[in-house]
Amino acid sequence: MREWKEVIWILSVFVCSVLSSPCNSKIYDGAFKNLVCVCNATSCDEIEPIGEIGEGKAVVYRSTLDGDRLKRMSMKMGQKLGKDEVVNVTISIDASERFQQIFGFGGAFTDSAGEQLFAVSEKVQEQIINSYFGEYGLEYNVGRVPIASCDFSTHEYSYDDVGEDFELKHFGLAEEDLKLKIPFIQKAIEKTKGKLQLFASPWSAPGWMKTTGRMRGGGAMRNDTRVYEAYSNYFIKFFEAYSSHSIPFWGLTIQNEPSTGADMTWRWQTMNYTAETMRDFLKNYLGPKLKGNKLTESLKVMILDDGRGLLPGWADTIFNDTESTKYADGIAVHWYGNLYSPAVLLDIAQRHHPDKFIFGTEACAGYFGHHGPIMGDWFRAESYADDILTDLNHHVTGWTDWNLCLDETGGPNWAYNVVDAPIIVNRTAKEFYKQPMFYALGHFSKFLPRGSTRVFTKVDGNLAVSAVSVVIEGGQRVTVMLSKSSNSLLTRVVDSATGYSLVLTLPPRSIHTVIWNKRK
Numbered sequence: 235m236r237e238w239k240e241v242i243w244i245l246s247v248f249v250c251s252v253l254s255s256p257c258n259s260k261i262y263d264g265a266f267k268n269l270v271c272v273c274n275a276t277s278c279d280e281i282e283p284i285g286e287i288g289e290g291k292a293v294v295y296r297s298t299l300d301g302d303r304l305k306r307m308s309m310k311m312g313q314k315l316g317k318d319e320v321v322n323v324t325i326s327i328d329a330s331e332r333f334q335q336i337f338g339f340g341g342a343f344t345d346s347a348g349e350q351l352f353a354v355s356e357k358v359q360e361q362i363i364n365s366y367f368g369e370y371g372l373e374y375n376v377g378r379v380p381i382a383s384c385d386f387s388t389h390e391y392s393y394d395d396v397g398e399d400f401e402l403k404h405f406g407l408a409e410e411d412l413k414l415k416i417p418f419i420q421k422a423i424e425k426t427k428g429k430l431q432l433f434a435s436p437w438s439a440p441g442w443m444k445t446t447g448r449m450r451g452g453g454a455m456r457n458d459t460r461v462y463e464a465y466s467n468y469f470i471k472f473f474e475a476y477s478s479h480s481i482p483f484w485g486l487t488i489q490n491e492p493s494t495g496a497d498m499t500w501r502w503q504t505m506n507y508t509a510e511t512m513r514d515f516l517k518n519y520l521g522p523k524l525k526g527n528k529l530t531e532s533l534k535v536m537i538l539d540d541g542r543g544l545l546p547g548w549a550d551t552i553f554n555d556t557e558s559t560k561y562a563d564g565i566a567v568h569w570y571g572n573l574y575s576p577a578v579l580l581d582i583a584q585r586h587h588p589d590k591f592i593f594g595t596e597a598c599a600g601y602f603g604h605h606g607p608i609m610g611d612w613f614r615a616e617s618y619a620d621d622i623l624t625d626l627n628h629h630v631t632g633w634t635d636w637n638l639c640l641d642e643t644g645g646p647n648w649a650y651n652v653v654d655a656p657i658i659v660n661r662t663a664k665e666f667y668k669q670p671m672f673y674a675l676g677h678f679s680k681f682l683p684r685g686s687t688r689v690f691t692k693v694d695g696n697l698a699v700s701a702v703s704v705v706i707e708g709g710q711r712v713t714v715m716l717s718k719s720s721n722s723l724l725t726r727v728v729d730s731a732t733g734y735s736l737v738l739t740l741p742p743r744s745i746h747t748v749i750w751n752k753r754k
Contacts, residue, residue, distance in 0.1 A: 255278065255279050255280045256279055257271035257279040257303045257668075258271060258272045258273070258277055258278075258279065259271060259272070259301065260272050260610075260667065261610065262609040262610045264608075264611070266299060266612060267299060267300060267301055267610070267612075268609060268610030268611060268612075269301050269303075269610045269670070270609055270610045270658075270667040270668060270669055271303060271668040271672075272665055272666075272667055273358075273361050273362075273365065273665060273666050273667075273668065274361070274663075274664060274666075275357035275358050275361070275664065276357070278364070278365060279303065279668070280364075280370035280371070281295075281304050281370055281371065281372075281676065281680060282304075282306040283370070284306075284681075284749060287710075287749065287750060289751075289753075290310060290311045290312060291308060291309065291310060291311065291750070292308070292309050292310075292311055292734075292736050292748055292749060293306065293307070293308055293309075293749045293750070294306070294307045294308075294309055294738065294746055294747070294748050294749075295677065295680075295681070295746065295747040296741075296744060296745070296746050297673045297674065297677065297744065297745045297746075298741050298742075298743065298744040299612040299741075299742060299743035300741065300742075300743075302741075302744075303670075303673045304676055304677070304680075309736060309738060311734045311735060311736050311750065312735060312736075313736075313737045315737065319724060320724065321695070321724050321725065321726045321737070322695050322696055322723040322724050322725065323694070323695040323696045323699050323723050323724070323725040323740070324693075324695055324725070324726050324728060325691065325692070325693050325694075325699075325701050325713065325725065325727045325728065326691070326692045326694070326730065327689060327690065327691050327711065327713060327727070327729050327730065327731075328689060328690040328730045328731065329689045329690075329703075329705050329711065329729070329730075330690075330731060331689060331690035332687050332688070332690075332705070333629065333687070333688040333689070333690075334591070334592075334629050334630075334631050334687070334688055335631065335685055335686070335687050335688075336626075336631060336632060336682050336683070336684060336685065336686045336687070336688065336704060337431075337591070337593060337631040337632040337684060338374075338375040338376040338431060338632045338684050339372075339374060339375065339376055339632055339633050339634070339635075339675065339678055339679035340374040340376030340377050340378070340430075340634050341366070341374065341377065341378070341634060341635040341636065341637065341638040341656070342377070342378040342596070342634065342636050342637055342638060343377055343378065343379050343415050343418050343419050343422075343638065344380060344384060344386040344387070344415075344636075344637050344638075345380075345383070345384075345386060345387040345388065345410045345414050345415065346386035346387070346637055346640055346641075346645060346646050346647065347386070347414075347418065347637045347638040347640070347655075348410070348413075348414025348415050348417070348418045349388075349414055349646065350639045350640060350641055350661070351414075351418055351638075351639060351659075352413070352414065352417070352418075353659065353661045354659060354661060354664060354666070355664065358664060358665070358666065359421070361666070362638075362639060362659075362666060363422060363425050364425065365657065365668065365672075366422070366638060366657075367422045367425040367426050367430070368425055371676075372672070372675060372676045372679045372680055373426075373679055373680050374426070374430070374679055375426060375429050375430055375431060375679075375684055376430070376431055376432075376433075376632060376634055377419065377422060377430055377431070377432045377433075378432070378433055378435060378595060378596070378634050379415060379419065379432055379433070379434045379476075380415075380434075380435060380436070380437060380490075381393075381434050381436040381469070381472050382408065382436065382437070382438075382440075383408075383410070383437065383449070383503060384437040384490070384502065384503055385437075385501075385502035385503065385647050385648065385649045386636075386637055386640075386645075386646070387410060387648055388646055389648055390441075390448075390449045390450055390503060390648070391408050391410070392438070392439070392440035392441065392449060393405050393406060393407060393408065393440070393468065393471070393472065394440050395440055395441070395442070396442075397442040398442065399442075399464075400460045400461075400463070400464045401464075402464060402467055402468060402471060405468070405475075406475075407475050407476075411475075411476075416476070416479050418638075419432070419481055420479070420480070420481065423481070429684075431484035432482070432483045432484055432485075433483065433484055433485040433487065433534070433536070433595070434472065434473070434483055434485075434486045434487075435486065435487040435489075435490045435539060435595070436469075436488075436489060436490065436505075437449070437490045437503035437504060437505075438450075438503040438504055438505045439455055439461075439465050439468070439505055440468070443455055443456060443464065443465055444456065444505060446498070449503040449505075450500070450501070450503055450504075451497075451498055451499060451500050451501075451504070452494070452495045452496055452497045452498040452499070452500050452504060452505075452506055453495060453498065453505065453506060454505065454506040454507070454511065455505065455511075455515070462515060462518070462519040463519060465519075465520075466519040466520045466523040466524075467523065469486070469520060469523070469524070469530075470523055470524070470527055470529075470530060473529055473530050477529055483533060484533070484534060485533050485535065485536060485563070485564075486533055486534075486535060486536065487537075487538075487539035487566045487595060488507070488512055488516060488520065488535065488536070488537060488539065489505055489507055489512070489539060490504070490596075491504060491539060491540045491541075491568065492504075492505065492506060492507035492508075492539070492540060493506075493540050493541070493544065494506075495507065501649040501650075501651065502648070502649035502651060509544075509547065509548040509551035509552060510551060512537060512548075512552065513551055513552045513555055513558045514558075516535070516537070516552065516561050517555065517558035517560075517561060520561070521535070521558065521560065521561025521562075522561075524561070525561065534563040534564060535561055535562045535563055535564075536562070536563065536564045536565060536566035536593060536595070537549065537552050537562050537564075537565055537566065538565050538566050538567065539566040539567075539568065539595055540566075540567070540568055541567070541568055541570050541571040541572070541575060542567045542571075542572065542575050542577070542579050542580055542583075543571050543574065543575035543579065545565070545567075545579045545580065545582065545583040546579060546582045546583040546586050548565075549565050549583045549586065549587055549590070550586060550587075553586070553587045553590060562590070563590060563591065564590050564591040564592060565583060565587075565590060565591070565592045565593070566593055566594075566595040567580070567592060567593070567594055567625075567630070568594075568595060568596040568597065569594065569596070569597035570596075570597075570601070572624075577624050577625070577627075577628040580592055580625070580628040580629055580630060581628050581629060591631050592629050592630045592631060593630065593631050593632055593634075594622075594625050594630050594633035594634055595634050596634060596635075596636050597618070597621060597633065597634070597635055597636060598635065598636035598637065598653045598655070599611075599614040599618070599653065599654040599671060600614070600644055600652070600653040601651070601653045605644065605651075605652050605653065606643055606645075606652040606653065606654065607640070607643075607644050607654045607655070607658050607669070608654065609658070609667065609669070610669065610670065611654075611669070612670045612743060614654060614669070614670065614671050615669070615670030615671045615673065615674035615745070616674070616716065616718060616745075618635075618671050618674040618675060619674040619677065619678075619716045619745050620700065620718070621633075622674075622675075622678050623700045623701070623702050623714065623716055626678075626702045627688075627691070627700075627702050633678070635655075635656060635671075635675060636653065637653070637655045638655070638656075638657065639655055639656075639657040639658070639659050639666065640652075640653070640654075640655040640657075640658060640659070641658070641659055641660075642658055642659075654669065654671070655669070655671075656668065656671040656672035656675060657669070673745075674745055677714050677745050677746075677747045678714060678747075681712050681714070681747045681749060682704050682714070683706060685706075685707060686704040686705065686706045687704055687705050688702065688703070688704050689703050689704060689705050691703040691713065695723075696717075696719060696723060698717060698718045698719035698723075699715060699716065699718075699719065699723065699725070699740065700715070700716050701713055701714060701716070702714050708752075709751065709752030710749065710750070710751050710752065711729060711732075711749070711751075711752065712747065712748070712749050713727055713747070713748045714745070714746070714747050714748075715727075715740065715745070715746045715747075715748070716744075716745050717740040717741075717742070717743065717744050717745075717746075719740070719742060719743070720742050720743065721742055722739050722740065722741055722742060723739070724737065724738075724739055725737070725738055725739070725740050727748060729750070731752070732750075732752055732753040733753065734750060734753065736748060736750070
């Protein structure tokens with residue numbers, strides 16, 4: 235019997251070591267420790283499982299500027315302070331005061347992302363899929379799919395470029411769908427065991443449906459009933475085409491960043507709507523078409539898909555209309571411009587329309603200032619965590635990153651609008667790099683499951699610290715904390731419902747996720 239126990243112990247140690255592969259770090263030049271984790275066909279870091287959380291214990295995951303990447307630790311609740319210790323920050327949680335349910339986190343299956351995935355070997359592809367969607371990865375459960383081309387394509391294309399084809403006789407998916415997007419999505423669906431929820435977004439109608447005759451640049455849909463009908467059917471045909479490849483959708487946005495369509499010199503695909511024209515297209519054409527089709531009748535329709543600075547007016551215009559509100563379920567927001575648009579606008583929109591959800595549908599770093607990737611940059615990770623925390627604390631139900639992976643230039647992008655991504659692929663070296671942003675996202679996507687509920691969280695003591703908390707079905711608590719302080723901060727987390735408290739030190743520039751159970 236003793237021999238069997240020894241075998242079991244050895245096996246358990248072996249399994250734990252396999253499931254918690256460490257980061258193979260690479261340091262880039264920079265003012266700070268610019269660290270990425272390198273993955274290849276035979277090696278890639280994994281996130282150590284939460285495991286069993288004992289009574290009076292908590293599990294903590296930590297990422298830091300200094301190099302920790304979702305490092306797991308076990309801690310005791312209720313520790314007493316040392317004689318000379320003073321708490322710098324107190325985070326108070328009240329699980330009886332509840333807000334929105336969490337829907338999920340994920341990224342976008344762009345042409346560029348697919349090109350990077352399929353440029354490497356099958357083993358490296360599997361490492362990327364596992365890193366994002368696997369049990370020992372970020373466990374993404376949301377994906378965004380561009381309808382036809384966007385700037386992160388190699389060229390402009392739609393699914394019907396034959397002018398005046400109002401019956402869409404020439405509609406067909408592009409080679410990019412068949413070789414890049416669809417195979418990528420199918421791998422992700424398989425890895426998540428069907429839990430992946432997809433939403434689609436168009437950047438533009440086919441050029442011949444626009445006032446300008448081209449997808450690129452501003453301009454609105456032609457004011458022609460035949461065009462409105464055809465474009466509504468274009469959506470239906472897209473969902474039918476993907477369904478034929480066993481890819482179901484959860485929702486859609488009506489138009490990516492409709493405000494950019496007012497700029498006639500916009501460098502890539504876009505199409506202009508005002509709140510009024512989006513309302514009218516939705517209630518008179520698109521909404522009835524979607525509801526009248528068995529495949530699309532249950533799709534969640536999101537309005538806006540643009541910066542929150544357009545709230546609450548955009549939502550009021552559409553949701554206060556008794557007809558258009560029947561066809562819309564939520565508000566999609568992007569993070570661009572958030573520095574100039576206070577988060578309270580989200581609160582106002584939610585207060586005006588409590589029956590509608592708010593969901594983050596796009597964000598990326600490297601779109602202004604230094605364009606493209608900065609390898610190992612911690613402060614971009616910090617900006618991700620800060621924005622997610624802010625969104626969640628203001629009624630947003632989840633957050634979608636932009637490209638799942640890009641090349642080392644931040645592309646390809648036919649309009650040269652290069653940006654950063656959580657995974658950067660080096661095709662020549664047959665490896666990829668997990669940026670700090672990857673781990674910042676994991677502090678949320680991994681530990682805030684679909685259906686968990688945000689609860690009241692208050693931070694006292696230091697403005698450089700922010701936090702959000704959720705309760706998971708069964709009573710488990712999760713708190714995510716971001717410290718932008720350059721100093722270590724002794725922090726106490728207090729759970730008013732259980733009486734538990736946890737004291738821990740937040741290192742400079744760090745992100746923590748703390749998980750503990752409801753007292754039995």
